[in-house]
Each structure stands twice: as C-alpha cells, then as structure tokens.
Amino acid sequence: MEEGLASSSSSEDDADEPPPRAEENLPPLFHEAAGPPPEEETPITERPNPATDFIDAQATTADLARLLTQCDREMYGMPTGDVLGHAGLGSAHFARMFGQLTDQIVEYVRLNQQGATIEATTPGKWRPRAVVFIVGCGTSGRLAFQASRAGNAALKARGHAPMFRHVVAGGDAALFQCVESAEDDGARARDDYDAALAAAGGDAITDAFMIGISAGLSARYVAEMLNRAFDDPKHRFAVAFLGFNPSNQARERAMFHPPSPRFQRRATLLPGVAPVDPTDWMMGKDRPEDVYGPKPIRPASFREVVWRFELDIGGQYCGVGDDDDESTQTMRYRRRLALNPVLGPEAVTGSSRLKGGSATKVILDASIHAAIALACDVKTTEEIGFPIRATRGATALTRDCVCVASRATRAVSQAAQDDDSPLSQARRLIDAAADALRAKAGVHYLASDSVGVGLTCAIDASEQEPTFGAKKTDVRAYVRGGWQVVTGSMRVPAGVDADLDVSESPGFRAAAGSFGADDLIVVFVTGGEDSASKRSSDSDARDGDGDGDGGSSSTSSSSIVDVVADVVAEKGCRVAVVAVGVKGHDDAIARAETIRATFAAAAETAHRTRRAAERATLATCAIEIDPALGPELGCYEEQSQILSFAPRAVELAVKHVANAVSTGAHVLIGKTFGNRMIDLRVSNAKLFRRAARLIEDLTGVSDVDARVALSRAIHGDPAPAVDDAALDAHVRVATGMRRVVPAATLLATGAPWKDVVDARVAVASGESVRVILTRAGFGGKGGGGEGGASASKRAKTTDAAATSKGAAYQFAF
Incomplete structure (x- = not known):
C-alpha cells in the first residue's frame, strides 16, 4: 500500500494495528482488501487534483494546456505524475495483471478458431463458439465499442470469426448522446445481459469472457452484468472488472434487502x-x-461484486494447501481478475473521461491487439511458446503496446511544454474553441482519414453535456461513413435523436447550413496511404475499413476536405487542422499543410482579404509519435507487431488533443470553479453525490445540508428528503434541468438566496457560472479571493511538488 493512500485512512484509533503489507507482498489482485471504507473517505477518482486546483486562474492558455497534458502523463506513474504516489499503468505489478488479461483473451480467440462455424441460413455470417463481452456505461461503454470494433476487424482481416461484443448502458443510442441515467438501471442490465447472450449465439456459446468497466467502481449496471455472469448456470464465464479506485472504495448502495x-x-x-x-x-x-x-x-452493488473477486488465499475454501492458493494462479485457472490501477485524481474533479478514459483505451487496445497477435500469428506463437510461457509472453507484448501508447501521451505532453513546438498551435485552438462557445456557436470535429479517429472525436463530443452542462450543438463530431460504420446499418439506432446525424455527408452538410463566422471546424489528419498501418498486413483491421463491424466508407479523404472547403468558402467559418503522424512511417504532417492551404484559399474567398483569411485559418497543430522502443522491446527482434499497434496510439493522441480542446474551452468560458465542474448535469446517482460533495466543499456546509440544498434546487419548496436508497427519484427530475448545482450552491449559503425562485433567477442569466459564484462571494479558487497571477503561482508551486512524487514508478518511456 502506498504512503499517500495509507495516510488518508489512518487514525489514532488504529494506531495499535499492525502496519499494512508492502505492495510486493499483496496478492496480485487488489491494492487493498475489500473492506468497508471510512465514512468520510472520498473515492480517489472523485477527489480534486492539487496540481490543477487553480486551473481556471492560469495566466495563459499555455499554462492551462500544460496542466491538462501533465495530468494525462500521471496514469503511467511517471515522476511528473500522481501526487498520491500510486503505481500507474507502467508498474511491474500491473504489467503482470495486464498480461493475465491478454492471456485470457488469447485462450478465447484460440477456442473460437477451433469451434466457430458459418451459419447455414446466413451465408458469410459466423457463429462463434467463444465470445468476449466488454461492458461499460458512458465513456467506458463507448470505448468498449471502439475496442470491440477494432478487435473484430483485426480478426476478420485474418480470416477468423469476430468475437468481441460491446454492451453499453442505454444501448447504441448512448454511443453518441448522453444517457447517463442508464448507469443506475440494474433491471435493464438483466434484460441487456439476456439479449446480448442471445445475440451472440445463445446456447451455442460454450465459453464466454465478460470485462466490466467502471472507472469509479460505482456503476450498478456493470455490477449487475458481472453478477449475472458469475451466476451463469452453465458456468461458461470468466469475469474481470476494470476500474481506477482501490477495491475498498467500490460503491455500496443502501439497497440490501x-x-x-x-x-x-x-x-x-x-x-x-x-x-x-x-x-x-x-x-x-x-x-x-x-x-x-x-x-x-435485485440489482447488485459494485461492492458486492468486488467481494466475489476476492482470492482464496491458501486454498481455504476451494481446496487444501498451497497448490490451491489462488494468489499463485493465473486467470486461466481462477477465471476472475480485478484490474484496478490507481491513476490519481482527474484534472477536472470527477471527470473520468480524461485519465480514466485514456487508461481504459490503453488497456483494452493493448490487451486485444496483443492477444490477437499471439493467437493468430504463427511466427509470434513460435517465438513466445504456448502454453508453457504464454502468460510471460502476453505480459511482454502487452507491456510493449502500453509503452507505444505512452509514446503518444509523451508526444502530446512534451510538445505542450515546449513554446517552440508545433503543438503550441493547440493553444490557439483552445482559445478559438472558447471563442466559438462564448459566441453561442459550435465546435465541429471531422477526421479526414481514419474511422477510428472519427469515433474518438465523437466520444469526446458526446461527453460535454453531462460534464459541463453543454448543449448538444456546442461540440459535435462527424464520422466518415456515418451510421453504416457505427452500427452496420444506414438506419439511425432506436432512441437516438432524429436530428443527430453523425455522417460527414449528409449530416455535416446539413448542420453547416446554420454555421456562421464564429463556428470552428477542426479537421484531424492522420496517416495516408503509405502509413505504417496501410503497409502492414492487417491495415484494414485496425482502421476498420471493409466490413460491417469494422466500418466501411465510400467517402475519401479528399472528398471530406472538399466538403469542408466548400463550407468555409460559403460561411466564413474558422478552421483548424490537427496532424497526428507516426515518425518515419506516414506523411500525415506533410499532407496536413496541403490541406490547410486548401482551407486558406477557401477562407480568402469568403473573407475577401488575406488578413481575415489568416485569422480564420489556424496554423497546423502537428504531433509526431516515435514508436521505436529500442532496448525496451522484449519479445521480438522485429517491430512489426509494435508498428501494427501504431493506429491505436494515434487515436490516443487524438483523444488527448480533443480532451484538451473541449476541457480547456469550457474552463475558459467559466464552466469550472477551480478544478470543479460546477455546471454538471445531475443525471445519475454518481453525479448527484458528486454535486453534493462540490456544494459541501464550496460552502462549508455539512453533507446533509448540501443534499437538502440540492433537493430544493431540483424540486422546489417543500423538498423531499434525500437518502441513497431513493436517489433515483431525484435524478429523474434533475436530468432535464439546467444549472441545478449553481442554484443549490447559492441556496446552501442562505441569505440572500433563501428562496428557490431567487436562486434560480440568479443563475438563469447568460453569465458564466464562475462569474455568478464569484459575485456571490465565493473565494479560494480561481474565480475569487485571489488574483489570476497569484493563483497561477500557487498552482505552479503545487505542480512542482507533484513532480517530486511517483519517482519510484518509472516506466520504460
């Protein structure tokens, strides 16, 4: 157990308790035993990050960009990283655990190769024998979809049956729009479990693996899915969960009957x-x-499910003696695995779409890619050896993939520290996005080459509404190929808003009809036809081109550029180009300059003057990833498998940039107070608790009073009582409301906002929430109490202190 985490739960009462065991002596599942947490302890994923405490008071946008990208690096446990000193993705402890996850997927891919058949009734459609379900809510569910899609396309490119299936709370409608309330719907999870199993093959499935993802170990939907897999009457399931809190912080709902x-x-x-x-x-x-x-x-809580993952130490329950000690066994034998690396607090408190989402993507992409390479490639199998050294080989290859992903994070982060870097143009991009949102215009993402990059942008856009209370039109993304790529059908999925068309044509063309000079279009340019991904044997698998699961599109890169150029020429919109390339293996940066020149010519047509056109066309933001690992490469003399992972690393770099743009823009327009998301939408139980903690922190009232104020802001006076067992009733009412948390914050302070109507009127103006709260007298964060320069200085001091932590967890970076 790390010192930072141990100190948070220690007290005089347990001074006589024996000291906690060192991490190397713990079983390879948990940082800590799954005991009940102290009543006052806040989960790590919900704590404010000291390094970004004054993120809204940074002197320049450059400082803001540095803080955001620095927090991304914390997930690898680097010296600039986690202020609590926890091991990140780069630690040897978690490398072994990721290897076990990869090894389990390898087993199921091999089983599927042996037993998959082609349906007689539907020629060309495979009936798998083994299936891997990846389950998640919100961001986690969207990343599960993206990882499943890439894995299936890789299998089909090698002539094997697709076997990865995503299950997202709220159905496919939640892939591109906010359905946060589904996270608490355990009853729907039971129905979705039955439907997913039936769709995968029903009784024909002989082996299955379920990976449940919940960043804060709180999603009741995921807990119920895992619970059903545990209780499968045919005992077909191996199970794993992925989260980023210690296991004793798993959410326990007051619903035990x-x-x-x-x-x-x-x-x-x-x-x-x-x-x-x-x-x-x-x-x-x-x-x-x-x-x-x-x-x-009844729905299970996540705490109950975590209990079922505990190890049988010494074989006390499952057998006798050391031979049955589960702490010495791999996942193949015990068939369950808990993955909970602790990444530290997020840059914006509780916004697990940032580090949590990036770490989820890294783990899923690395494990699936490594598993398919080990199971399907003959040369790889001969070099690794099967099954004697399987786990060791899986660990080595997975670690190499994680290392390539870390190169993408480093490319973004280091460039943000360098004032002369091409990424310094990203600061102008953040400012331009903020200008668009202030002017009530929109930010629009497009990807000119890769469908995977387009999905990454779409995931970022879909997260703005619950995180910052944004409107659906504030940040939009358009995917090459539209719904045909996403769902395999041209029809809009059930439950999706009729006006939500994610295609670049006709979706983007239709939306462009309402664009103005203040709208910002961001075009992401990645590897061209001679990129590493195109030259490798499984290029179609990684970009997902050429099949219904992976996504196909008849729209070329040049046609997307032409569409954007026409819109810029007609509407005079601002446009930016972001190039993400792989060093020595593609021409993304060179092509980006050509594309920018095309946009500049279109802007000159619209604005008539060169100066106005230059203002409308931002300089290219260029990022180059170096995939060469040198002596760190532990498995192969060749880097073919490492290079084939490059497209996933490119997607990760795009995610970092998109996260920085959308988060930075909302910070600049006053959607945060310090590093708290003060204007979040209260659309599920997790967000209700987060809002109550935020009110408590800002006003100094008790937890009970904070919840009462929140209930009043939702229901008016008289307000019903609040307890955990009845949060769903409050969430149902709050989901459709705006600025609930700012109103509740004013109510918690008392005079002069004793009346609910007065508080609602005070926050209903067009001013930013930060300005409203600052005028109300709240200080100590970026908006009040300190000037911007002083707050920036204190933030840098905290940043310097954070840099000295975590040095023990160096990654091969």
Whole structure:
C-alpha cells in the first residue's frame, strides 16, 4: 500500500494495528482488501487534483494546456505524475495483471478458431463458439465499442470469426448522446445481459469472457452484468472488472434487502435445517433454495461484486494447501481478475473521461491487439511458446503496446511544454474553441482519414453535456461513413435523436447550413496511404475499413476536405487542422499543410482579404509519435507487431488533443470553479453525490445540508428528503434541468438566496457560472479571493511538488 493512500485512512484509533503489507507482498489482485471504507473517505477518482486546483486562474492558455497534458502523463506513474504516489499503468505489478488479461483473451480467440462455424441460413455470417463481452456505461461503454470494433476487424482481416461484443448502458443510442441515467438501471442490465447472450449465439456459446468497466467502481449496471455472469448456470464465464479506485472504495448502495422474516422463521422451524445467515444467502453462499426459495432478483452493488473477486488465499475454501492458493494462479485457472490501477485524481474533479478514459483505451487496445497477435500469428506463437510461457509472453507484448501508447501521451505532453513546438498551435485552438462557445456557436470535429479517429472525436463530443452542462450543438463530431460504420446499418439506432446525424455527408452538410463566422471546424489528419498501418498486413483491421463491424466508407479523404472547403468558402467559418503522424512511417504532417492551404484559399474567398483569411485559418497543430522502443522491446527482434499497434496510439493522441480542446474551452468560458465542474448535469446517482460533495466543499456546509440544498434546487419548496436508497427519484427530475448545482450552491449559503425562485433567477442569466459564484462571494479558487497571477503561482508551486512524487514508478518511456 502506498504512503499517500495509507495516510488518508489512518487514525489514532488504529494506531495499535499492525502496519499494512508492502505492495510486493499483496496478492496480485487488489491494492487493498475489500473492506468497508471510512465514512468520510472520498473515492480517489472523485477527489480534486492539487496540481490543477487553480486551473481556471492560469495566466495563459499555455499554462492551462500544460496542466491538462501533465495530468494525462500521471496514469503511467511517471515522476511528473500522481501526487498520491500510486503505481500507474507502467508498474511491474500491473504489467503482470495486464498480461493475465491478454492471456485470457488469447485462450478465447484460440477456442473460437477451433469451434466457430458459418451459419447455414446466413451465408458469410459466423457463429462463434467463444465470445468476449466488454461492458461499460458512458465513456467506458463507448470505448468498449471502439475496442470491440477494432478487435473484430483485426480478426476478420485474418480470416477468423469476430468475437468481441460491446454492451453499453442505454444501448447504441448512448454511443453518441448522453444517457447517463442508464448507469443506475440494474433491471435493464438483466434484460441487456439476456439479449446480448442471445445475440451472440445463445446456447451455442460454450465459453464466454465478460470485462466490466467502471472507472469509479460505482456503476450498478456493470455490477449487475458481472453478477449475472458469475451466476451463469452453465458456468461458461470468466469475469474481470476494470476500474481506477482501490477495491475498498467500490460503491455500496443502501439497497440490501435480506430475505423476509417469514422465510427466516420457516427455515428456523423446519426440523434438521440449520439457520442460514441472510447475508450469506444474498451473496450466493450456502443458500438452500428449497427452503428459502430462489434468490430474489435485485440489482447488485459494485461492492458486492468486488467481494466475489476476492482470492482464496491458501486454498481455504476451494481446496487444501498451497497448490490451491489462488494468489499463485493465473486467470486461466481462477477465471476472475480485478484490474484496478490507481491513476490519481482527474484534472477536472470527477471527470473520468480524461485519465480514466485514456487508461481504459490503453488497456483494452493493448490487451486485444496483443492477444490477437499471439493467437493468430504463427511466427509470434513460435517465438513466445504456448502454453508453457504464454502468460510471460502476453505480459511482454502487452507491456510493449502500453509503452507505444505512452509514446503518444509523451508526444502530446512534451510538445505542450515546449513554446517552440508545433503543438503550441493547440493553444490557439483552445482559445478559438472558447471563442466559438462564448459566441453561442459550435465546435465541429471531422477526421479526414481514419474511422477510428472519427469515433474518438465523437466520444469526446458526446461527453460535454453531462460534464459541463453543454448543449448538444456546442461540440459535435462527424464520422466518415456515418451510421453504416457505427452500427452496420444506414438506419439511425432506436432512441437516438432524429436530428443527430453523425455522417460527414449528409449530416455535416446539413448542420453547416446554420454555421456562421464564429463556428470552428477542426479537421484531424492522420496517416495516408503509405502509413505504417496501410503497409502492414492487417491495415484494414485496425482502421476498420471493409466490413460491417469494422466500418466501411465510400467517402475519401479528399472528398471530406472538399466538403469542408466548400463550407468555409460559403460561411466564413474558422478552421483548424490537427496532424497526428507516426515518425518515419506516414506523411500525415506533410499532407496536413496541403490541406490547410486548401482551407486558406477557401477562407480568402469568403473573407475577401488575406488578413481575415489568416485569422480564420489556424496554423497546423502537428504531433509526431516515435514508436521505436529500442532496448525496451522484449519479445521480438522485429517491430512489426509494435508498428501494427501504431493506429491505436494515434487515436490516443487524438483523444488527448480533443480532451484538451473541449476541457480547456469550457474552463475558459467559466464552466469550472477551480478544478470543479460546477455546471454538471445531475443525471445519475454518481453525479448527484458528486454535486453534493462540490456544494459541501464550496460552502462549508455539512453533507446533509448540501443534499437538502440540492433537493430544493431540483424540486422546489417543500423538498423531499434525500437518502441513497431513493436517489433515483431525484435524478429523474434533475436530468432535464439546467444549472441545478449553481442554484443549490447559492441556496446552501442562505441569505440572500433563501428562496428557490431567487436562486434560480440568479443563475438563469447568460453569465458564466464562475462569474455568478464569484459575485456571490465565493473565494479560494480561481474565480475569487485571489488574483489570476497569484493563483497561477500557487498552482505552479503545487505542480512542482507533484513532480517530486511517483519517482519510484518509472516506466520504460
């Protein structure tokens, strides 16, 4: 256990307790045992990051960009990283765990190769024998879709059956629009579990693997999915969860309903039947169903599911002796794995789309890519050896892929530190995005080459509404090929707003009809026809071209450029080009300059003067990733597999840039107070708790008073009481409301906002939330109490202190 985390939960009462075990002596599953957390402890993913405490008071946009990209680097556990000193993705401990995840996927890919058949009724459609389900909510679900799509396309390019399936809370409608309330819907999770299993093949599936993702270990939807997989009557499932909190911070909802007293009395009175602990019965232990009846159907909390992942140390329950000690076994034997690297707090408090989303993408992409390489490539199999050295080989190749991903993060982060870097143009891009949002215009993402990059942009755009209370039109993204690429069908998925067309044509063309001179179009340019991904044997697999699962598009890069140029010439919009290339293997940066010149000519047509055209056409933002690992490459003499992972690293770099642009723009227009997202939308239980903590931090009131103020802002006076068991009722009302949290913050302070109507009127003006709260007298963060220069100085001091932490977790970077 790391010192930073240990100090947060220590107290005088446990001074006589033995010291915690060192990390190397812990079982390879958890940082900590899954015991109940202290009542006052805030999950690490929900804590403010000291390094960005004054992010809204930075002297320049350059300082803002540096802080955002620095926080991205924290997930690898580098010296500039995690202020709590936790091990990141680069630690040896988690490298072994990622290797076990990869090795498990390898086993299922091999099983699928042996048993997949082609359906007689549908020629060309595969019926898999083994399936890997990746489940998530919100950002996690969208990244699960992106990873599944890339994995399936890679398998089909090699002539194998696709076997990866995404399950996202809220259905495919949640891929491009906000359906945050689905995260709490355990009942829907049960229905989705049955539907997903049936769609994958039903009883024909003999082996399955479910990976549940919840950054804060709080999503009830994911918990119920994992619970159902555990309870599969045919015992087909191996299970794993991925999150970024210690396991003892998994969310426990106040919804534990033991058997009724009638059943308990019946069991006690029956002769020869020993009483059974209701808690054990609810957890699936020793429950005589003939006495108690079947286990009641109810959503599981994440805490309950985490308990089921605990190891049998010493073989006390599953066997006898060291041979049955699960802490010494790989996942292939115990069939369950907990992955919870601790990344530290987010740059914007609770915004797990940033580091949490990036780490999720790195882990899924690296494990799936390495697993397919190990299972499908003959040369790779001969070099690694199977099955004796399988886990060791999987660990080495997965670590190499993570290292390539870290090169993408470093390329963005280091360039942000260099004033002479081409990425310094990204600062102008952040300013331009903020200008567009201030003018009530929009920011529009397009990808000229890669469908995967387009999906990455679409994921970023879909997250603005719940995070910053943005409108749906504030940040939009358009994917090459539209819904045909995303779902394999030209029809809009059920539940998606009719006006949400994600295609560049006709979607972007239709939206462009309402564009004005203040709108900003951002075009991402990646590897061309001679890129590393195009030259490698599985290029179609990685970019997803050429099949329904991976995504195909008849729209070429040149046609997208022509469409944007026509819009710029007609509407006079501002336009920016972001180039992300792989060093020595593509011409992305060179082509980006050509594309920018085309846009500049179009802008000159619209604005009539060269000076106005130059203002409308931002300089190219260029990022170059160096995939060469040198002596760090542990598995191969050749770098073919490493280069084939480059497209995923490019997508990660695009994610970092898009995150910085959207987050930075919203910070600049006053959507944060310090590093808190003060204007978030209260659309699920997690966001309700986050809002209550925010009000408590800003006003100094108790948790109870903060919840009362939040309830009043939602319902008006008189407001119903608040407890965890009834949060769903409050969330249903709050989901469609705007500026709930600012109004609740004013109400929590009392006079002069004692009345709900007065508080709502005060926050309903067009001013930024930061200005409203600053005028109300809130200080200590960026908006009030300190001048911008002083706050910036303090932020840099905190940044310097953070730099000295985490040096023990150096990554091969």
